[in-house]
Amino acid sequence: MASRPTSPPGLGGAIPRFSWPVSLALLVILGLTGWSAYGVGFDLVELLSGGGAVERFVSEMFPPDLSAATLRATGVGILETFQMSFLGALIGAIVAFPLAALGTREAPTVGMSSVERLLAAIPYHVARFVLNVFRSVPDILWALVFVVALGLGPFPGMLALAVHSAGVLGKLYSETLETVPSRPVEALRATGATELQAFLFGRLPQAMSGFASLTLYQWECNIRSATILGFVGAGGIGQQILISMNLFDYPKVATLVGATIVVVLLVDRFSAAVRRRLMS
């Protein structure tokens, strides 16, 4: 056991050596690749010969429809998308905050009885469960649910974004809260601060800039999501795109899609710039 003459002394590289677990993992990945390619009917020939249809579709989009009516419809669609994504992120953040605070695991206080420990764990698990449900259902499914319940329009779309955002932000917020340096928090607790005081004055201030940056990023994601929520009738520019597609009005589709790309890119740039400033 002590002497293994075959293995030369050394630290080895950054990539794991060829060992049983590694070979097994490689085999599994290869198998999954083949099986999935078969399942989706992966076909390079089809991909390359599909070029003609795409060409036709694209050429029919040009020139884009720049009539006043279309531009107005585009403007309305963009504004609606923007409003949905903004409110969705804001309401999501407001709902996420208390859930994240409850869903953050604190080091158990020394001397707690097991019953107290159990009681303290209940809000944690409830909050985590709610956040998981909010987050793991995709926003487009939430949109379907709300459209069925409330009818067509941007309002159900906004609600869908809010619920999904709350789930995502809640999880990210609580992760931020948990990874914040805990020594200042412990120092507060050791000088007699209550749990709530240690959280408010020790943990929260350290997480704030992280929260702001995460919320901005979520807003960015919401803008992208909001453009497709219209496909299930939940308002925004997607609804206009769908209608024009169904009417084979490709020049109008071109204008709508072009405008969407521009807005998404702009918001992306803006939020990236703000987040960079927040981080420094």
Added chain:
Amino acid sequence: MGQRLVLDGVGVRFGDAAALEGVTLSVKPGEKLAVIGASGAGKSTLFRTLTRSVALGSGSVTVGGRNLYALSWRELGATRRRVGTIHQAYNLVPELSAGMNAALGEVGGLGRLATLRTLLLGPDAGLSRRVEGALQQVGLGERVRARTADLSGGQQQRVAVARLLVQRPGLILADEPFAAVDPVTAERVMAALLDLNREGATLLVNLHDVAAARTFPRIVALREGRIAFDGEPKDLTDEMLAGIYEGDEKRVQHEEEKLGSRRREPMRVAEGRDGVSAH
């Protein structure tokens, strides 16, 4: 002001490694003592038992005649409020202003409404005045509103001292308070701690510098979780020290470096408006 501390056969385990074992120690109110020991000897753990921040495996800790580990939450909060801690670094909230950090010395005493008020609007007038006074005393009067993260390590350490001054604790636990600061700041911080001690607070300082520890009337040395020495500095021989620090290579190096740097640059005298008011 201070309360009597009694540790009786205290043992603390992390997993199956003992951090403290059979530690028995009695500290009179208002006493000052230095704790020394190699890295990993259990010095920080010893301090943590005094605020019930770590679970006891055996023995008992008594503060002012009452078993610390049997107190209710409310009583524990009240007891902890009388304990001021200062660590080598990282015990301030970097995002808050220096003034707010100093004010946090009092936060345990605030009710719910006052807590919320302080969170949103800052400390009330009375507390603000005390905070400003304390920061002035450590030479940071103009930095009340500065973000703590923007202060230097030594300035941050002085903010931590200001927090102690605001808190006016009966027991001060200073865990290597000088490890990350320049010699001038170290001296100021020490002077402030000694001032608080003179006013009645019990002072326990965990030191890496044996020469500094020798200025204390009582030294407690830990070795592998057990008390290896407890007495006056004159009784602490070099052989005992060698035993206490045996196998701690890093420390020997550290000590040599320090000696070297001391010799190279003589300590500058602090000029003008700074420094803890020296008496």
